[in-house]
Every structure is written in structure tokens, then in C-alpha cells.
Amino acid sequence: LDRGEITFNSSGALVSPQAKFGLESANVTGNTVNVAYTGSTQYNSAFAAISQSQNGSPExxxxxxxxxxxxxxxASYSNGSSVSLGKIVVANFNSAAGLKQQGDSSWTATADSGAARLGEAGAAGYGTIxxxxxxxxxxxxxxxxxDLIAAQRNFQANAKAIETNSAMSSAIMNIRG
Structure with missing residues (x-):
């Protein structure tokens, strides 16, 4: 977005801005947002905060x-306050054995598993987190x-082949002498 200015006349009625501005992002272009400023008014004086309040906790x-x-x-904060952000739900199935594995740690519901039933962790039939x-x-x-033993044996076989090749090369060099 860009900076803008809202102008009112001496009686407090809105003079400008235009009521549209465009939004663009990497994936979406050409969106127009219409903002209704028609109910906006202003008194003939400088802006000042009329009221402010605080919940009593420091920053x-x-x-x-x-x-x-x-x-x-x-979430816990350095001023001692704590705020609840949300709650994780857990899923239960009629037959966990009927779930279909997707990759190493993801599972998908199937007709055999039944539909997912969502609930709170710790409630009857659901585990805890x-x-x-x-x-x-x-x-x-x-x-x-x-697999480790097989890899070790392959390494030993390759080392023996290199050793045999080296011994044969040395023997050939000694024969030519």
C-alpha cells in the first residue's frame, strides 16, 4: 500500500480521497478494493487521541x-502475563489399522479406517499430548x-581386490626385472 491523505472541507465533509486502491502480490494481480469513506467526518481541529487505556501490565x-x-x-511474556493462543485437536478412527501410510510419518483415512472424529486431547477415547x-x-x-553388515562385507571384498591387484602388479614388475 501507499501513503495517502484524507481531506475534509471546513464543515467536516469528506473531500478526498478516491475510494479505490489496487493490491498486487506475486501470485495475484489486478485486485481492486473499494473503501467506503462516505460516513467519515472530521472536526475543524488538529487530530489528538481523546482516550487511551492500558490493562495494567507493563510491556x-x-x-x-x-x-x-x-x-x-x-504464550508467556517477560512481564509475567500468559495468553492462550489456541487448542490442538486430535483425531480418532474406528480402526487405526485401516489408515494408509503416506511417506514416513503421514497417514490418510480410508474406508477401512473410517472418517476422522475430532476431539479434545485427554477426553474419553482420545490420548493426551x-x-x-x-x-x-x-x-x-x-x-x-x-544392511550395515552387507556394506562392511562389500568394503572388505573391494579392499581384497585392490590388495590382489597391487600384489599382481608388483609381481609383474619383479618378473620384468
Missing amino acids: GDLNGISIAEDGLIS RAGSKERSNVDLTTELV
């Missing part, structure tokens, strides 16, 4: 955000160890 900086077991997201905790490993340790 505070954001210290952190926390998530409770029931999904409540709270453990913010800040780590999930169990999603790696199959047996498969990874078998």
Missing part, C-alpha cells in the same frame, strides 16, 4: 510458547544392521 517480550497435555497452546517429548525410533534396527 512484555515473548518468552516462549508451551503446549499442555490437553492441547492448550499458551506430550509436548517436548521425543517419539520412539521409526527405524527397523534389524534391517539397518543387516
Whole structure:
């Protein structure tokens, strides 16, 4: 947006601006916003704040955000105040085994799983949220160890081939003598 000026005549009636301005972004162009200034008036004096109020708390900086077991997201500030920002809902399914895996950690509902039923964490039938905790490993340790042993054997075989090649090259050099 650009700076602008609203002008009123001596009786307080609106003189300008035009009631349209354009908005453009990287993805959308040509949007026009119509603003209705028709009800705006001004007295023949300089602008001044007539009223201001404060909630009694001093200014505070954001210290952190926390998530409770029931999904409540709270922001805490350096002035000691805390504000609830929202709540995380959790989903439950008739059959969790019927969910279809999408990638490593995403799941999609299917006809076998049934539709998602949303609810509050901690309510009957829904689990709790453990913010800040780590999930169990999603790696199959047996498969990874078998792959590691196979890679080690391949490395040993390649090292033996290089050693044999070096010994043969040395023997050929000694024969030519």
C-alpha cells in the first residue's frame, strides 16, 4: 500500500480521497478494493487521541510458547502475563489399522479406517499430548544392521581386490626385472 491523505472541507465533509486502491502480490494481480469513506467526518481541529487505556501490565517480550497435555497452546511474556493462543485437536478412527501410510510419518483415512472424529486431547477415547517429548525410533534396527553388515562385507571384498591387484602388479614388475 501507499501513503495517502484524507481531506475534509471546513464543515467536516469528506473531500478526498478516491475510494479505490489496487493490491498486487506475486501470485495475484489486478485486485481492486473499494473503501467506503462516505460516513467519515472530521472536526475543524488538529487530530489528538481523546482516550487511551492500558490493562495494567507493563510491556512484555515473548518468552516462549508451551503446549499442555490437553492441547492448550499458551504464550508467556517477560512481564509475567500468559495468553492462550489456541487448542490442538486430535483425531480418532474406528480402526487405526485401516489408515494408509503416506511417506514416513503421514497417514490418510480410508474406508477401512473410517472418517476422522475430532476431539479434545485427554477426553474419553482420545490420548493426551506430550509436548517436548521425543517419539520412539521409526527405524527397523534389524534391517539397518543387516544392511550395515552387507556394506562392511562389500568394503572388505573391494579392499581384497585392490590388495590382489597391487600384489599382481608388483609381481609383474619383479618378473620384468
